[in-house]
Amino acid sequence: MTSLPTRGVIALIPDACTSCMVCVQECPTWCITIDSHVEQVSEEGARRPRSVSVLDRFTIDFGLCMYCGICVDACPFDALEWRPQHDYPADTRAGLVQGTDQLAAWLR
Amino acid sequence: MIAHQIVPPDEWHAQAQGAVGAGFTFLDLLAGIDRVEERELVLRVVNPENDEARTLITRVPASDPRVPSLADLWAGAAWQEREISEMFDVVFDGHPDPRPLLTRDESTEPPLLKSTALPERLSTPWPGAAEAQERKRRRPQLPPGVRQEWVDEASGGSA
CATH class of the missing domain: 3.30.460.80 (NADH:ubiquinone oxidoreductase Nqo5 subunit)
Known part of the structure; x- marks a missing residue:
């Protein structure tokens, strides 16, 4: 957990995410979605190509999120992080759904 | 702690x-x-x-x-x-005024009990159902808040 005075927002480190779906399944409000696909990666000297999960889309619907932080705790790869940003209003319901780009931008 | x-x-x-x-x-x-x-x-x-x-x-x-x-x-x-x-x-x-504070319908089950059915969850697609790495699970996993007997009841009722 964070020692920040606010809960802020949950940010994503896309490179750390393996699309394992643990956060999606643990989320009590069903606010996280993940789309991914599997790619075969051939490596020099390897007998067979390796299956690697590639993250296509990661969204958090902050209209549903209750900031419980279970996803942050549950992530086995520490790909989710609390950040102090709090100013992300939207004028439509869909605008509260943040995708990979915004979730990663909050890391900076 | x-x-x-x-x-x-x-x-x-x-x-x-x-x-x-x-x-x-x-x-x-x-x-x-x-x-x-x-x-x-x-x-x-x-x-x-x-x-x-x-x-x-x-x-x-x-x-x-x-x-x-x-x-x-x-x-x-x-x-x-x-x-x-x-x-x-x-x-x-000994409560001076034990009326419900937020709920209006007395027939509602206590909303925060784990045993309370969440019927909307049966009709909402669970994002966690998407298969990781496109593999099929042997047993389909139920979302939190949904119990097997509700699913059976719901499918039994519509069949």
């Missing part, structure tokens, strides 16, 4: 009164937790002189969830107890 003290239900009122006497006069939080076999009540009180806090916890059996009201110690506890009462089906003995 939050330091807390677990007290039996019959000492709940006396311990809370003791806290008031010891200077913890500000009611910070009174909340319920469904532990399935038991209902847990959490009381956090603060001493406004030095900001020290004390947390008291009591557990009552789910079969007879009954605890004395603290509304005579803090008038504000009355609202929190009304909410706990409707959300977790806990009876507060």
